[in-house]
Amino acid sequence: MLKTITLSAGHTPNGETGASANGLHEEIINIQITKKVAELLRRHSIPILEVPDDLTLVQTIAWINARASQIDLCLEIHLNAGGGTGVEAWYYQNLVTKADDIESKNLATIVCETVAEETGWRNRGAKGESTNQHGKLGFVHDTKPLAALIECGFIDNVSDIELYKTEEGVMKIATGIAKGLLAYIGEEWIPIPTHPPEDLNLQKKIDELNEKIASLSGLINQVKDRQDKLSDAVDNVKKDTEEIYKDRDEIVVIKEKLTVIDGKVENSSAKQTTIETNLKQEIRSLKEESEEDTNIIFRRIKILEEKPTVLGEGVKIITFGKWLIGKFTKQGGEK
Numbered sequence: 001m002l003k004t005i006t007l008s009a010g011h012t013p014n015g016e017t018g019a020s021a022n023g024l025h026e027e028i029i030n031i032q033i034t035k036k037v038a039e040l041l042r043r044h045s046i047p048i049l050e051v052p053d054d055l056t057l058v059q060t061i062a063w064i065n066a067r068a069s070q071i072d073l074c075l076e077i078h079l080n081a082g083g084g085t086g087v088e089a090w091y092y093q094n095l096v097t098k099a100d101d102i103e104s105k106n107l108a109t110i111v112c113e114t115v116a117e118e119t120g121w122r123n124r125g126a127k128g129e130s131t132n133q134h135g136k137l138g139f140v141h142d143t144k145p146l147a148a149l150i151e152c153g154f155i156d157n158v159s160d161i162e163l164y165k166t167e168e169g170v171m172k173i174a175t176g177i178a179k180g181l182l183a184y185i186g187e188e189w190i191p192i193p194t195h196p197p198e199d200l201n202l203q204k205k206i207d208e209l210n211e212k213i214a215s216l217s218g219l220i221n222q223v224k225d226r227q228d229k230l231s232d233a234v235d236n237v238k239k240d241t242e243e244i245y246k247d248r249d250e251i252v253v254i255k256e257k258l259t260v261i262d263g264k265v266e267n268s269s270a271k272q273t274t275i276e277t278n279l280k281q282e283i284r285s286l287k288e289e290s291e292e293d294t295n296i297i298f299r300r301i302k303i304l305e306e307k308p309t310v311l312g313e314g315v316k317i318i319t320f321g322k323w324l325i326g327k328f329t330k331q332g333g334e335k
């Protein structure tokens with residue numbers, strides 16, 4: 001059957017305050033450690049009673065003794081002071097015979113060992129209450145259940161106080177105490193589950209992917225900027241192209257006109273050639289005609305010269321012939 005453990009944080013805030021140094025107050029840190037120890041033990045399903053924080057030492061002892069039948073052991077948590085370092089714990093003694101209470105001494109011994117192991121502090125060991133400066137310790141001596149009192153480091157030691165300053169440090173002290181209490185009652189310490197390596201790797205990968213996503217978003221924005229610039233450039237090219245097309249259309253119209261003009265020029269030159277050819281032909285035939293006529297005339301003149309009796313006729317014919325010659329000579333000159 002599981003044992004019921006009672007935890008008490010030494011001293012009382014706003015009342016019986018403990019040691020203070022380096023801006024730290026013992027009663028405050030005692031409460032922080034005690035709460036963590038209770039939390040760790042409850043995680044192991046150990047029944048826990050916590051003495052209310054606002055009780056004085058006398059009230060604390062009375063509170064515990066009122067519940068003595070349901071409590072198997074009790075531990076009060078303190079910080080040391082006075083120029084030292086490390087962890088120590090006090091146990092019950094017969095103040096007359098100075099005989100040690102073996103169970104109380106075992107409990108004190110074990111928690112000292114586990115706290116020293118967990119914190120790396122020097123283990124000052126278990127001490128009988130009679131060797132205390134007061135000759136006895138009320139919490140250890142006057143409580144009915146088995147009891148011990150642990151001093152977790154020195155509040156006036158610059159090295160020891162480092163653990164009081166962080167939650168991790170306080171947790172180390174509490175873990176040492178919880179492990180000691182579990183060991184004493186024969187229960188196994190169950191490690192606090194941490195993320196398995198796969199989860200850590202997964203988280204690392206997720207972090208890496210998130211970084212990549214962030215850098216990709218940057219790239220995407222750069223690409224978008226470039227796309228905007230490109231589409232502006234494309235718009236400009238389209239406008240230029242439209243103007244070029246307009247110019248080209250005008251050029252096509254001009255070319256068509258030029259083709260028409262070329263055709264007309266060809267036609268007119270062909271016509272000119274035809275006219276020239278016709279004219280030449282006409283002139284040639286006229287020349288032939290005139291040459292023939294001239295020959296006729298010359299033959300008649302010869303005949304007339306051979307026949308002077310018909311001189312009168314001959315004169316007329318000569319006159320006509322001269323007129324003809326004149327006519328054709330004139331035309332030939334115009335050629």
Ligand SMILES: [Zn+2]
Pocket residue numbers: 010011018019026078079
């Ligand atoms: Zn104290």
